[in-house]
Amino acid sequence: MDSSVKDPLAEWLKSYGITEVECVVSDLTGIARGKILPTNKFLNEHGMRLPESVLLQTVTGDYVDDDIYYNLLDPADIDMTCRPDPQAVYVLPWAIEPTAMVIHDTFDRYGNPIELSPRNVLKKVLELYAAQGWRPVVAPEMEFYLTQRCADPDLPLQVPTGRSGRPESGRQSFSIEAANEFDPLFEDVYDWCEAQGLDLDTLIHEDGPAQMEINFRHGDALDLADQITVFKRTMREAALKHDVAATFMAKPITDEPGSAMHLHQSVVDIKTGLSIFSTPEGEPTKLFLQHIGGLQRYIPEVLPLFAPNANSFRRFLPDTSAPVNVEWGEENRTVGLRVPASDAQARRVENRLPGADANPYLAIAASLLCGYMGMIEGCDPSAPVQGRGYERRNLRLPLTIEDALERMEASAAVRRVLGDKFVQGYVAVKRAEHENYKRVISSWERQFLMMSV
Known part of the structure; x- marks a missing residue:
């Protein structure tokens, strides 16, 4: 990251003294899935990668039938790119360490919004x-x-x-x-x-x-x-x-x-x-x-x-x-x-x-x-x-x-x-x-x- 360019998200995290960041996306049920990163690692990586398959996971943690799974997803179970939305950052007051949750948007390898993402569905309608x-x-x-x-x-x-x-x-x-x-x-x-x-x-x-x-x-x-x-x-x-x-x-x-x-x-x-x-x-x-x-x-x-x-x-x-x-x-x-x-x-x-x-x-x-x-x-x-x-x-x-x-x-x-x-x-x-x-x-x-x- 170029230190001469101010990053609003980095400034926000610094102002709240955030030491951990929960990077999340919503699955179809509404369950938050993602990763927890130290703040420095989060800022250096500018996002995260998750398997596309998390969007076809059921509320019980199971997955759909293989025929449908491989029809909708790459058989290699590839990752999607998840980018943080600077407008969707929330402090978690109950956490022991100063922690923030950052909601991410999801994209495929070509930069296209993932169709299975609930947040992308709402964006499409808007x-x-x-x-x-x-x-x-x-x-x-x-x-x-x-x-x-x-x-x-x-x-x-x-x-x-x-x-x-x-x-x-x-x-x-x-x-x-x-x-x-x-x-x-x-x-x-x-x-x-x-x-x-x-x-x-x-x-x-x-x-x-x-x-x-x-x-x-x-x-x-x-x-x-x-x-x-x-x-x-x-x-x-x-x-x-x-x-x-x-x-x-x-x-x-x-x-x-x-x-x-x-x-x-x-x-x-x-x-x-x-x-x-x-x-x-x-x-x-x-x-x-x-x-x-x-x-x-x-x-x-x-x-x-x-x-x-x-x-x-x-x-x-x-x-x-x-x-x-x-x-x-x-x-x-x-x-x-x-x-x-x-x-x-x-x-x-x-x-x-x-x-x-x-x-x-x-x-x-x-x-x-x-x-x-x-x-x-x-x-x-x-x-x-x-x-x-x-x-x-x-x-x-x-x-x-x-x-x-x-x-x-x-x-x-x-x-x-x-x-x-x-x-x-x-x-x-x-x-x-x-x-x-x-x-x-x-x-x-x-x-x-x-x-x-």
């Missing part, structure tokens, strides 16, 4: 918007549960004990006192997130026992996908410090509400900074309605990017307070696509379908892509729903991960935009995970079938 002179604005809401720590996966998760010494009982939606039960934990969360530059807004107690929601302020889609990735890890670390666990499973506890990643999305004109969803008079534009129409048209074809696991679909069971269709309505939380009350420049649609277990890069990319295709293709939405929308069946979604993967695999539109390689790789990884899942015998089977059939 480039489509930029080519039209548009910039998406998103605001995620992350739900999660705090639970007792438990080393035995066969045991149901239990409600943790708060400051009062008693576990929470009943439904305590929006309860301040119930949220205050875990004040020491959330004080650390907010302190750590402030140190990392995460743009948190509101803390809410949700419907389930010790189920919480953290809202992020609206902003740039790529930046917020990075922030969610960092936040999930931060939340887990803070929970462990306070002898509880934090889980972002979509449906971790039987008969309790699931956890979502609601996405508020709008679009502004790059030149003017004004919303393209509102007319100068403050009325909704045709583009706004077409954005909703695109979400309705294409969400069923990208559902595995919102609901990536068998557990994800437990959120969509009847009477679980989660939407089960792509109906839309104004100020209506019983449909998949809600239009909150707002002023004209904040007009937006809230996609309530993604689960908290979704990869944030892929969920945001998929949601924005559906809206984009609706605007480009001129998709008209259905009539907005008045009243309860849970029972609406005209715009139902696939009910299982198998059906959803088949729908995505057959989507010519998704393949055209995201690429055959990504669709084939993602579907293959999720099918491999589901095959692994089906090998496990559940407690329900033992309870009701063991002595009865």
Whole structure:
């Protein structure tokens, strides 16, 4: 490195006294994979190399079938080049040594973005918007549960004990006192997130026992996908410090509400900074309605990017307070696509379908892509729903991960935009995970079938 040229990343690391750097990329599940380097080595190497195969690794650490593996990757299991993004650098306040995490972008040997990389998928969608002179604005809401720590996966998760010494009982939606039960934990969360530059807004107690929601302020889609990735890890670390666990499973506890990643999305004109969803008079534009129409048209074809696991679909069971269709309505939380009350420049649609277990890069990319295709293709939405929308069946979604993967695999539109390689790789990884899942015998089977059939 030429010492006469100032490197902003090197300056940042020096200013924080960082001695170790975690170099990470997101796999398809959202797991951070990479290497840990001393700071001097990191600065001298200007990035890292990782096997391409980490992007076809399942949540269990397995890989897809050889036929698919060697069709998508070089048979020699070559490396990809990973370059640090200077805008995606985060201090890790819980680390013993001064440590930073640096999110990397991935490229092949010719300098082309790796198609299987979730961060590259989101960048590809954002480039489509930029080519039209548009910039998406998103605001995620992350739900999660705090639970007792438990080393035995066969045991149901239990409600943790708060400051009062008693576990929470009943439904305590929006309860301040119930949220205050875990004040020491959330004080650390907010302190750590402030140190990392995460743009948190509101803390809410949700419907389930010790189920919480953290809202992020609206902003740039790529930046917020990075922030969610960092936040999930931060939340887990803070929970462990306070002898509880934090889980972002979509449906971790039987008969309790699931956890979502609601996405508020709008679009502004790059030149003017004004919303393209509102007319100068403050009325909704045709583009706004077409954005909703695109979400309705294409969400069923990208559902595995919102609901990536068998557990994800437990959120969509009847009477679980989660939407089960792509109906839309104004100020209506019983449909998949809600239009909150707002002023004209904040007009937006809230996609309530993604689960908290979704990869944030892929969920945001998929949601924005559906809206984009609706605007480009001129998709008209259905009539907005008045009243309860849970029972609406005209715009139902696939009910299982198998059906959803088949729908995505057959989507010519998704393949055209995201690429055959990504669709084939993602579907293959999720099918491999589901095959692994089906090998496990559940407690329900033992309870009701063991002595009865």
